[in-house]
Amino acid sequence: MKHVESVRVGDVEFLVEVADTRGGVQPVGAQAAFSMEGVRDTIEAVASQVADVWKKVKPDEASVEFGLKIAVKSGKLTGLLVEGAGEASLNITLTWRKPEGESEEEPGKALATVTPIAPAAVAEVEPAEQEQEQGQEQETA
Amino acid sequence: VARVDDRELRRRVVRIDRADDGRFLGTGFFVAPGWVLTCAHVVGAESLVTVVADASVHDAALTAVIVARSAEGVTGELWPFPDLALMQLTSEIEHPCVHLVDDDPDGVEDIHAWGFPQHGESYSHPSGSPASFQFEGVDGNGFLQLKAGQAVPGLSGAPLVCPRHRGVVGVIQATRGRDTELGGWASPVSALLSGGAGVPRGLAALGRQIRVENRAAILADRAGWHKVLPINGAHALLERRWDTFVKQPGSSPANMLRADFGVVPYLFRGNDLADMEEWCETGPVMSVAQVTGDGGAGKTRFAIELCQRMAARGWIAGLGPDETDDWGRRQAASVTDLPLPRLIVIDYAEVFAADTLRTTLTRLRDGAAVLAPASPASGPHSELDDPQPSRRAAATSAVAFTVDGPQCRRRISRPD
Numbered sequence: 001m002k003h004v005e006s007v008r009v010g011d012v013e014f015l016v017e018v019a020d021t022r023g024g025v026q027p028v029g030a031q032a033a034f035s036m037e038g039v040r041d042t043i044e045a046v047a048s049q050v051a052d053v054w055k056k057v058k059p060d061e062a063s064v065e066f067g068l069k070i071a072v073k074s075g076k077l078t079g080l081l082v083e084g085a086g087e088a089s090l091n092i093t094l095t096w097r098k099p100e101g102e103s104e105e106e107p108g109k110a111l112a113t114v115t116p117i118a119p120a121a122v123a124e125v126e127p128a129e130q131e132q133e134q135g136q137e138q139e140t141a
Numbered sequence: 142v143a144r145v146d147d148r149e150l151r152r153r154v155v156r157i158d159r160a161d162d163g164r165f166l167g168t169g170f171f172v173a174p175g176w177v178l179t180c181a182h183v184v185g186a187e188s189l190v191t192v193v194a195d196a197s198v199h200d201a202a203l204t205a206v207i208v209a210r211s212a213e214g215v216t217g218e219l220w221p222f223p224d225l226a227l228m229q230l231t232s233e234i235e236h237p238c239v240h241l242v243d244d245d246p247d248g249v250e251d252i253h254a255w256g257f258p259q260h261g262e263s264y265s266h267p268s269g270s271p272a273s274f275q276f277e278g279v280d281g282n283g284f285l286q287l288k289a290g291q292a293v294p295g296l297s298g299a300p301l302v303c304p305r306h307r308g309v310v311g312v313i314q315a316t317r318g319r320d321t322e323l324g325g326w327a328s329p330v331s332a333l334l335s336g337g338a339g340v341p342r343g344l345a346a347l348g349r350q351i352r353v354e355n356r357a358a359i360l361a362d363r364a365g366w367h368k369v370l371p372i373n374g375a376h377a378l379l380e381r382r383w384d385t386f387v388k389q390p391g392s393s394p395a396n397m398l399r400a401d402f403g404v405v406p407y408l409f410r411g412n413d414l415a416d417m418e419e420w421c422e423t424g425p426v427m428s429v430a431q432v433t434g435d436g437g438a439g440k441t442r443f444a445i446e447l448c449q450r451m452a453a454r455g456w457i458a459g460l461g462p463d464e465t466d467d468w469g470r471r472q473a474a475s476v477t478d479l480p481l482p483r484l485i486v487i488d489y490a491e492v493f494a495a496d497t498l499r500t501t502l503t504r505l506r507d508g509a510a511v512l513a514p515a516s517p518a519s520g521p522h523s524e525l526d527d528p529q530p531s532r533r534a535a536a537t538s539a540v541a542f543t544v545d546g547p548q549c550r551r552r553i554s555r556p557d
Contacts, residue, residue: 026316028316028325029166029294030166076217
């Protein structure tokens with residue numbers, strides 16, 4: 001079951017198709033526009049976990065792709081990890097690339113690419129504090 | 142069974158907004174003078190909210206203080222039973238109230254809500270709309286479980302009217318699927334009025350106060366609440382023998398003297414009529430008046446004038462059929478079961494067989510209630526020239542058999 005919710009980011013309000021994970025049961029008090037904060041937190045949490053692994057393994061190059069649907073939990077938008085790209089509202093690719101000429105001890109770079117499937121749903125990914133120190137770069141497609 | 146008049150119900154419903162930024166929160170409704178009931182999750186942690194009533198009731202936004210509420214829950218999840226909050230207006234205004242009923246819906250008829258669901262363009266400022274459901278039963282938490290209706294965000298706090306109980310039995314609280322007609326849940330009004338498990342002590346104490354104030358408010362405006370639940374055709378069940386005289390070619394001048402045309406202004410009996418109006422409105426649920434007087438003294442005109450006044454107050458008022466009118470008798474029999482205030486004039490009561498009169502009055506007594514009192518008024522033809530004294534005695538005996546307590550007796554005399 002899906003439905004459309006209003007989302008506000010700064011002064012911009014747009015609509016997002018949201019997956020219903022509660023079987024439809026919810027109180028029917030009026031709903032205000034949601035924020036994307038919960039979705040951003042989901043992406044950051046997943047990226048942080050993957051980066052921890054790469055820091056230990058130190059591969060020359062690695063990447064992870066995952067899809068996110070947007071769902072509502074406890075009155076807030078959050079990310080719902082899904083298997084197929086067709087199911088997702090956002091496709092996210094995390095890439096690790098060890099810079100040329102750097103020793104194995106030096107940290108590599110992690111690139112995060114976020115591909116929105118729903119045209120209006122653009123999430124900006126901000127690097128976690130630890131990743132910023134390691135020179136993480138971001139690209140938003 | 143009654144239908145629900147949405148325009149009248151809407152006058153008792155309010156929109157609730159946040160006081161600081163005006164953000165729409167949900168629905169509520171007037172339960173007693175100055176008091177609004179809604180769901181606890183609608184007001185959340187707010188201590189002050191803005192209340193917007195129907196423009197016909199009050200044309201400016203009002204402020205209300207949250208006085209009592211049930212236990213808090215998690216935002217976005219179902220809140221614990223009973224999920225109710227009471228707020229009091231900070232300014233005094235005149236407003237109608239709903240009739241609160243301490244009972245579950247009967248489960249036969251559709252139950253009806255009116256609130257402010259967020260639809261399409263009116264997402265942030267919905268204009269309000271009705272919704273209907275069927276009652277499925279009571280769930281394990283004590284909520285009324287509803288099916289076959291769509292509960293949309295914004296509807297929380299809407300009154301749930303049971304036409305058979307002729308009152309509000311619940312407060313819409315949650316949905317089983319906002320995009321479907323799976324139904325939802327409502328908090329029972331009985332939790333507020335009678336307390337019980339899960340109802341905080343403060344809310345229960347206030348609920349007892351609201352029970353008293355709600356009853357007083359509804360009795361003071363009985364006709365107003367009955368407008369919310371009209372019964373089609375009810376007024377046609379009794380003969381409303383009053384008409385306007387229109388002079389036609391060949392009209393007899395004698396027509397101008399007929400009581401039902403009321404051509405001659407009705408004078409000098411204003412106090413008698415006022416007394417009888419008060420008898421109707423303040424008497425017990427079933428009371429009988431005997432109106433006596435000499436032939437030509439004006440008993441029929443008096444009855445017609447009283448019926449017109451009570452009809453204007455929302456009563457089902459008129460003359461019952463005579464003994465020979467089979468169709469009229471069947472119609473009048475329906476009046477005995479009507480859940481509305483009734484004034485039934487039995488002209489020439491002595492003509493009726495005592496058994497017939499006793500049966501009719503007993504049915505009226507059994508069907509009478511505080512919100513639907515029954516007031517039969519009977520008038521013997523004439524005391525002085527009574528052709529059937531024994532039958533008049535039998536009719537009087539039938540009345541005495543049916544009604545407990547003192548009866549109203551009024552004698553109509555010719556004006557000096």
